[in-house]
Amino acid sequence: MLPFWVNANAGVNLSEKKLSDELTDYKDITTYNNFYELGTSKSDPSKNADWLKTEPWSIEVSGLVNKPGRISIEDILKISSEERIYRMRCVERWSMVIPWQGFELSKLLQKFDPKNEAKYVKFTTIFNPKNLLGQRKAVLNWPYTEGLRIDEAMHPLTFMATGIYGKSLLNQNGAPIRLVVPWKYGYKSIKSIQKITLTSTMPISSWTRASPNEYGFYSNVNPRVHHPRWRQNKERRIGEFRKRDTLMFNGYEAEVADLYKGMDLKKHH
Ligand SMILES: Nc1nc2c(c(=O)[nH]1)N[C@H]1C(S)=C(S)[C@@H](COP(=O)(O)O)O[C@H]1N2
Numbered sequence: 622m623l624p625f626w627v628n629a630n631a632g633v634n635l636s637e638k639k640l641s642d643e644l645t646d647y648k649d650i651t652t653y654n655n656f657y658e659l660g661t662s663k664s665d666p667s668k669n670a671d672w673l674k675t676e677p678w679s680i681e682v683s684g685l686v687n688k689p690g691r692i693s694i695e696d697i698l699k700i701s702s703e704e705r706i707y708r709m710r711c712v713e714r715w716s717m718v719i720p721w722q723g724f725e726l727s728k729l730l731q732k733f734d735p736k737n738e739a740k741y742v743k744f745t746t747i748f749n750p751k752n753l754l755g756q757r758k759a760v761l762n763w764p765y766t767e768g769l770r771i772d773e774a775m776h777p778l779t780f781m782a783t784g785i786y787g788k789s790l791l792n793q794n795g796a797p798i799r800l801v802v803p804w805k806y807g808y809k810s811i812k813s814i815q816k817i818t819l820t821s822t823m824p825i826s827s828w829t830r831a832s833p834n835e836y837g838f839y840s841n842v843n844p845r846v847h848h849p850r851w852r853q854n855k856e857r858r859i860g861e862f863r864k865r866d867t868l869m870f871n872g873y874e875a876e877v878a879d880l881y882k883g884m885d886l887k888k889h890h
């Protein structure tokens with residue numbers, strides 16, 4: 622299997638590497654989406670994309686950091702970017718392979734100098750029910766929030782994406798900037814981020830608040846730990862016919878298993 626975070630800058634030639642995973646079509650990546658702020662069906666986010674206004678945009682970084690502040694999207698886009706091809710596995714049992722552009726989250730966090738007491742990172746999506754009509758329905762506790770442990774946030778696989786297939790992110794994919802955590806279920810990869818807060822206590826995400834038995838803090842892809850309402854050992858790759866086996870940590874076990882050494886992954890799901 623390919624070393625599955627191909628870094629274009631590292632000179633990996635995709636056509637020479639025999640990809641066991643083909644890239645998902647741009648059309649599928651941009652029209653089959655989950656982004657409840659823009660509606661709950663898969664085709665809603667692309668249809669309702671103009672509900673999201675992305676200018677002006679900035680991210681406020683606060684909490685347990687020595688240099689709290691706000692960074693504009695213009696300055697964010699000056700951070701040197703690279704390509705990462707990652708699998709994305711939704712908890713609903715479908716998956717894609719997406720070539721992202723962006724940078725490691727640690728590069729952004731380091732600008733704000735996290736304090737030693739910072740143990741978790743909380744992310745918050747834009748909140749604007751006036752335009753984002755999905756936020757007028759109580760399907761989730763708005764705004765959408767997510768969280769990572771600080772070592773997960775600093776891991777080199779944890780990525781902030783600003784583009785797909787070399788084009789700027791479309792609104793339906795979380796413009797202008799979203800998180801990508803490839804070894805966790807897709808809902809951890811929070812879109813259209815406006816706030817990052819470093820904390821000493823574990824943040825409670827919107828999905829955990831909605832249903833703690835189904836959506837735990839860790840949400841690591843695990844074919845042996847099932848969702849209460851369905852099994853998680855198989856998935857449908859968008860564009861393929863036959864089901865695939867779901868891989869431990871979505872195929873990134875070699876890179877991330879150490880983060881969870883000694884933990885009961887069924888309990889800490
Ligand atoms: N703000 C926000 N972020 C979100 C979601 C959402 O509804 N709102 N959906 C999540 C889910 S369930 C998945 S599977 C991925 C889907 O990302 P994609 O549509 O770019 O493939 O985004 C995640 N990030």
Ligand SMILES: [Mo]
Pocket residue numbers: 655710711712713806807808
């Ligand atoms: Mo998802």
